[in-house]
Amino acid sequence: MLPGNTYVRECPHCSGKFTQPTMASGNTFGAKFWPDGKIDAPMMPDYPAYVSCPYCKGTFWVEDTKVVKSIGYDEEREIPDLTLDSNQNPIPYKNPTRKIYLQGLDDLNISKENEVYLRSKLMQLFNDVNRDQKEQRPAIAAQIENWNRLLKILDPKDTQEKLLRVEIYREMGNFEEAKKVLAGELDEEYMDTMDILDKLIEARDSRVMCINPHDD
Ligand SMILES: [Zn+2]
Numbered sequence: 042m043l044p045g046n047t048y049v050r051e052c053p054h055c056s057g058k059f060t061q062p063t064m065a066s067g068n069t070f071g072a073k074f075w076p077d078g079k080i081d082a083p084m085m086p087d088y089p090a091y092v093s094c095p096y097c098k099g100t101f102w103v104e105d106t107k108v109v110k111s112i113g114y115d116e117e118r119e120i121p122d123l124t125l126d127s128n129q130n131p132i133p134y135k136n137p138t139r140k141i142y143l144q145g146l147d148d149l150n151i152s153k154e155n156e157v158y159l160r161s162k163l164m165q166l167f168n169d170v171n172r173d174q175k176e177q178r179p180a181i182a183a184q185i186e187n188w189n190r191l192l193k194i195l196d197p198k199d200t201q202e203k204l205l206r207v208e209i210y211r212e213m214g215n216f217e218e219a220k221k222v223l224a225g226e227l228d229e230e231y232m233d234t235m236d237i238l239d240k241l242i243e244a245r246d247s248r249v250m251c252i253n254p255h256d257d
Contacts, residue, residue, distance in 0.1 A: 042067040042084045049110040049131050054099030058131040061103055062088065073251050075172065076208050076238060079165045091145045091159060093135040100144045102155070103134065139166055153194055160191050161205060168212070171249045180212070188213060200228050207238050214247045 045063035052059060067085030074080055080087060093100045135141070142163045146156065167184040171177045180188070188209045195202040203222065210219035219242045227235050237252050 042086070047112045048108050049112065050103065050106040050134075051109050052094040052097060052099055053101055053106055054094060055097035057094055057096035058109055059095050059134045060131045061134060062086075064088070074253055075165075075168075075249060076234075076241065076252055077165050077168050077212070077249060078161060078205065078208070079168070079172075089137050089162075091141065091155075091162075092137055093141045093144075095132050095135050098135075100141050102145075137162065137166075139163065142166070156194060157191070157202065160187055160194075163187050164191065164209070168249045173249070173251055177248050185213075197222075200231050203227075204231060204234055204238065207242075211238065211242055212247050212249065214245075216242050216245050216247075 043065040045065035048061040048063065049058050050061055051057070064086065067082070069080070069082045070084050072080055072082035072085065088103075090104065091100065091102055142159050145151070145159045146163075151159075164184070164187055167181070167187065192206060192209055195206050197203055197206070204227075207219050207223045210216070210222060219238070223235065223238060223242065241247075
């Protein structure tokens with residue numbers, strides 16, 4: 042992975058300065074994939090779009106915050122920053138947790154696109170207790186509520202959102218509905234995912250297990 046600039050940004054709640062790492066280029070070499078969309082790629086970190094301030098616990102979309110400074114990768118450790126409080130070295134934002142996602146969902150004016158993002162990430166977080174576990178725990182009420190809301194707002198015409206609907210029905214154990222949604226034409230580039238989901242549905246398998254199509 043080639044790191045990109047590190048941005049120093051300002052928290053909209055407390056004006057505290059925090060850092061945001063970026064990537065210039067990456068790849069999925071050695072990556073692990075799961076049917077709920079989670080990817081664990083050592084060469085391509087998945088930087089979160091919605092995070093918390095490391096100082097005041099306020100939450101926000103990283104892209105909506107003000108950039109105070111951009112630090113090139115090579116110079117990162119060299120230049121003292123005069124615009125920052127000399128007593129305060131900016132620290133990274135706090136990675137999202139269930140609470141942080143829920144705080145984001147409290148926004149009554151949230152766009153559908155942002156709601157889909159937060160709820161898909163929340164779904165992956167709920168799935169972490171079952172990820173690659175032999176014993177799979179039943180879904181908790183908050184997860185079911187999140188699934189149901191996603192089923193309502195996901196766009197049936199968008200291929201990725203359609204596949205997420207299939208996955209939700211599969212995880213719910215509703216294989217008939219999963220099969221129904223999966224039926225029909227899909228873009229060529231999603232064939233691998235479609236095949237995998239189809240096989241899991243046929244096997245009536247609702248587990249959240251790693252699926253690496255090209256690994257053996
Ligand atoms: Zn803050």
